[in-house]
Amino acid sequence: MQEDQYGDYAHLVLSYFMSEAVCNRHRLLAASLDADPSKMILELPSPADGEVTAVRPPAGAADQRMTIAWRYQGLPQQPAPAAGRFGQHYDLSRYIEKSAIDAMDISLWPEDEPPGADHAAASDRLDSLLAACDRLASGAEPDTAPTVRRLAVRSLGSPLWSAPPELVVRACHLLRALLRVTGAVAMVTVPTHLWTDEALVARLRRCADISIGLESFQGTPAAQSPAFSEYHGLVHVHRLSARNVLAARYPRHPDLAFKVRRKKFSVETLHLPPELSETASRSQEDDSAPARKARPAAGCQAARPGAPLDF
Amino acid sequence: MFEKILSVKPEGTSILIIDAGDGSYRHLLSSYVQHRQQQQVSVSWVPCGQSADELPGTSGSSAGPIEQSDSSDQDWETAEDIGRQLEAALPLPGPPARLLVVRDASRLLHWLGPTALCRLIRRSCDRGHQVVLGVLEEAVPEEHLSQLRHYSTHVLSVEGAGRELTVSGTYRFKAGKVETATERVSLSADLVVTRVEPARPVPAVPAAARAAPAAPLAPGLTTFSLQLSETEKQSRDRLVLPYLRPEQGGGDSGPGTGQIFYQPDAADDWDEEDPDDDLDI
Numbered sequence: 001m002q003e004d005q006y007g008d009y010a011h012l013v014l015s016y017f018m019s020e021a022v023c024n025r026h027r028l029l030a031a032s033l034d035a036d037p038s039k040m041i042l043e044l045p046s047p048a049d050g051e052v053t054a055v056r057p058p059a060g061a062a063d064q065r066m067t068i069a070w071r072y073q074g075l076p077q078q079p080a081p082a083a084g085r086f087g088q089h090y091d092l093s094r095y096i097e098k099s100a101i102d103a104m105d106i107s108l109w110p111e112d113e114p115p116g117a118d119h120a121a122a123s124d125r126l127d128s129l130l131a132a133c134d135r136l137a138s139g140a141e142p143d144t145a146p147t148v149r150r151l152a153v154r155s156l157g158s159p160l161w162s163a164p165p166e167l168v169v170r171a172c173h174l175l176r177a178l179l180r181v182t183g184a185v186a187m188v189t190v191p192t193h194l195w196t197d198e199a200l201v202a203r204l205r206r207c208a209d210i211s212i213g214l215e216s217f218q219g220t221p222a223a224q225s226p227a228f229s230e231y232h233g234l235v236h237v238h239r240l241s242a243r244n245v246l247a248a249r250y251p252r253h254p255d256l257a258f259k260v261r262r263k264k265f266s267v268e269t270l271h272l273p274p275e276l277s278e279t280a281s282r283s284q285e286d287d288s289a290p291a292r293k294a295r296p297a298a299g300c301q302a303a304r305p306g307a308p309l310d311f
Numbered sequence: 312m313f314e315k316i317l318s319v320k321p322e323g324t325s326i327l328i329i330d331a332g333d334g335s336y337r338h339l340l341s342s343y344v345q346h347r348q349q350q351q352v353s354v355s356w357v358p359c360g361q362s363a364d365e366l367p368g369t370s371g372s373s374a375g376p377i378e379q380s381d382s383s384d385q386d387w388e389t390a391e392d393i394g395r396q397l398e399a400a401l402p403l404p405g406p407p408a409r410l411l412v413v414r415d416a417s418r419l420l421h422w423l424g425p426t427a428l429c430r431l432i433r434r435s436c437d438r439g440h441q442v443v444l445g446v447l448e449e450a451v452p453e454e455h456l457s458q459l460r461h462y463s464t465h466v467l468s469v470e471g472a473g474r475e476l477t478v479s480g481t482y483r484f485k486a487g488k489v490e491t492a493t494e495r496v497s498l499s500a501d502l503v504v505t506r507v508e509p510a511r512p513v514p515a516v517p518a519a520a521r522a523a524p525a526a527p528l529a530p531g532l533t534t535f536s537l538q539l540s541e542t543e544k545q546s547r548d549r550l551v552l553p554y555l556r557p558e559q560g561g562g563d564s565g566p567g568t569g570q571i572f573y574q575p576d577a578a579d580d581w582d583e584e585d586p587d588d589d590l591d592i
Contacts, residue, residue, distance in 0.1 A: 008487050034433065159458040160433065162426040194457055215532075219481055219489035227537050234532060255533045270533060 002192045002201075002213035002236075007155065009214050009233060009260065010189045011035075012092075014152055016265065017187045019044040019090055021150040022104055029136045031109035031129055032154035033161055040154065041106055042098065045090035048263040091263050107136055122163035126171040129153070133175060137182035151175075151186035158191050165200040172207040211239035214258070231257035235267050312482050312492035314507050316465055317346055319484075322408040325432045325442040327463035329456070332449050335476055336469040340414065340445045342502040347410050347441075357400045357431075358393070359415045393422055397431060404438035411435055411442045416459070417450040425455040432462045474498035477510055 003010035021028040022044060030037040066073045109132045137149050157168035172188065179186055188208070192201045205211040216233035217223040235256040240248035255270040316326070326343070330336035344354055397419070402409045411431070413419065419428055428444070435442045446459065448468075460466050468479040479493045497506040539547070 006483065006487075006489065036437065159425050159429040159461065162424070191461065194454075194461060196454055218487070219483075219491055222532060225537075255535065 001187065001189045002211070002238075003155065003189050004214040004216040004218075004233060005193055006216065006218055007189070007191060008218070009216050009258070011154060012260065012265070013214070014154055014187055014189055015040070015044055016090060017150065018152050019047070019096065020088070021148075021152075022096055022100060022106075023047055023088060024148070025104065026148040026150050027105045027107075027136060027139075029107045029109060029132060029149075029151045030154075031132065031152065033110070033125075034155040034158050037108040037110075040152075041101055041108075042095065044096045044101070045092050046094040046096045048089040048091040089263050090265075092260075093262055107132065122161055122167055125161060126163060126167055129156075130171060130174055130178070133184075133186070134178055137178055137184035149182070149184035151179075151184060151188075153186065153188040156188050156190050157195075159194070165195050165197060165204075169200060169203050169207055172204060176207055176209065205238045208239065209241040209243065212237055228257070231259045231268075231270070233258055234270070312480055312490060313467075313478055313494055313496055314504075316482060317343075317504070321347070321352075321410070321441040322439045323436045323441070324464040325436055325444070325462065326465045326467065327459055328443070328445045329466065329468045330445065330447050331468065331470045332447070333470065333472050334447070335471055335473065336445050336447075337414070338474060338498055338502060339467070339469055339476055339478070339496065340412070340443060342498050342504055343443060344410065344412055345502055346504070352441075353407065353409045355400060355402065355409055355411050357411055357413045357419075358396050359413060359418045393419065394427060397423070397427060401431065401434055402438065402440050406439065409440045411440060413442070413444040416444040416446040420446070420451050420455050420459075425458040429458055429462045432459075436464075474500075474502075479510075 001010050001013060018028060018030060018041065020026075022041075028041075030040050032040060109129055133151050136151065139149075156171070157163060157165060161168070163171075168190065172190075175186060175188070178184075190204060192204065192213075195201055213236040214233055215236065217228055217231070218233075222228050235258050237251060237254070237256065240250060242248040251269075253269045256267050257270040258265065258267045316324075328336045328340055348354055400411065402411065413428070413431075416428060432442050432444075444459065444463075446456070448456065464483050466481045470477045470479075474497060476496045476498070477493065478496050480491065482490050482492070484490075493510040495506075495508050495510050496504060499505045
């Protein structure tokens with residue numbers, strides 16, 4: 001995901017991704033050099049319609065006597081689905097409780113901050129991140145049911161990484177190869193607006209299965225425009241996954257805008273609002289008053305010039 | 312807007328002051344530091360090394376190693392020395408909040424690169440302190456400047472000479488709101504902000520214009536066009552509607568009168584006789 005100029009909305013989407021991991025009890029790796037990963041996981045938005053509990057609610061009792069479906073009494077119990085409800089609304093004003101976070105299997109990167117880490121080479125730092133991703137994605141769980149592994153990397157390739165964009169592109173390519181063989185899923189936000197080479201940005205997009213860019217209206221003239229008054233920014237879909245299909249299905253309308261509410265992050269097709277003003281479309285005619293006077297009188301003309309019935 | 316950043320709590324924020332080339336940003340920076348000192352905030356000055364005029368690429372530059380500055384407690388010979396000084400200048404986390412001042416960040420950018428400064432800004436803000444940096448726009452590549460802007464809460468671009476400054480700022484507040492403003496800031500002889508006013512007076516907007524989307528938008532935001540270009544406006548004004556005919560020998564009939572122009576064809580019986588004349592009722 002290409003970050004917006006100030007990164008606020010991209011980080012918000014990443015927090016949704018991590019909250020989804022917590023709600024569905026997936027294994028999670030949170031990685032960032034720009035923010036403290038331990039603070040990232042403590043500030044995850046809570047689901048809007050319920051609380052995330054530390055203990056999974058117990059399944060129905062197996063020794064209930066069935067009176068109607070008695071033929072199924074002796075059949076073995078099906079294992080409960082590992083995932084909870086997929087796709088939820090989150091309340092930005094509440095965080096997930098710390099007890100629920102502590103009960104989760106969440107890994108952080110970097111785990112600690114030794115004095116020499118700041119001066120480590122950029123390639124070593126990226127290799128360390130990939131190694132952490134590999135440990136999470138490839139780790140076996142003999143005692144529990146297999147679950148989805150999620151990797152959340154915030155602001156990869158920011159100035160704190162001191163890595164040239166070529167190394168970042170290489171790291172993303174290696175990460176995708178890792179995800180192919182392990183079945184994990186990763187969301188990586190990259191501040192590409194700091195990159196000067198557009199060719200590298202294009203290469204980065206091709207290193208991901210899904211590439212989306214967010215463009216916020218913060219601090220731009222578009223924020224004052226009535227056309228964009230309902231929205232907070234634009235969504236650019238650069239690439240969609242075409243795995244196991246002939247071609248990816250792109251949205252019919254390429255102009256997408258997003259708006260953020262307390263309990264909802266919605267992406268909608270951008271369309272022109274209805275024209276309610278009587279004078280907006282007539283401004284050019286008012287400017288060309290001499291031209292209007294030269295126009296001959298027509299049959300369908302109102303008594304007062306400039307009236308709404310004139311056409 | 313500039314008065315707002317003087318009044319709000321500065322903990323965890325950073326201010327980047329970019330000078331357009333007159334060197335006048337120092338007055339604004341000193342004024343801000345003085346304002347914070349009056350609020351009983353501890354101020355730490357980060358050592359900056361050589362003067363900007365001696366940087367390679369500028370006139371009068373020196374390609375030798377870093378020379379010792381006029382501060383008696385600085386003993387630099389390499390960029391690593393500056394890096395260590397920078398690490399030592401980082402305050403510990405926790406209250407009271409301190410103000411870190413980098414008088415001339417362009418020097419540090421030259422010797423240490425943008426990563427060290429960005430790390431300084433990030434760590435200081437995470438620990439609840441404030442960082443103020445001044446940088447000369449001419450002495451710094453645009454790429455480095457954009458990276459500093461990325462980590463700065465408020466970015467001020469200063470123009471002007473003396474104590475009458477024009478400050479163009481982008482201000483980010485905690486709620487995520489971003490505002491831009493261009494203001495004239497006047498400083499007194501002792502560097503106290505005496506007056507802040509908009510650079511250009513805001514005209515009264517009539518109601519009709521307020522309803523119209525008159526603000527020009529950057530092109531390329533959407534795949535459809537929201538505004539007309541000048542050529543398109545002229546083409547629309549020149550368009551003659553098909554049911555209008557050009558004037559035929561006569562002036563404007565004036566409003567309120569209607570004329571119907573009928574062109575009879577060969578099948579029409581167009582004469583002045585009364586068609587009911589031969590009725591025998």
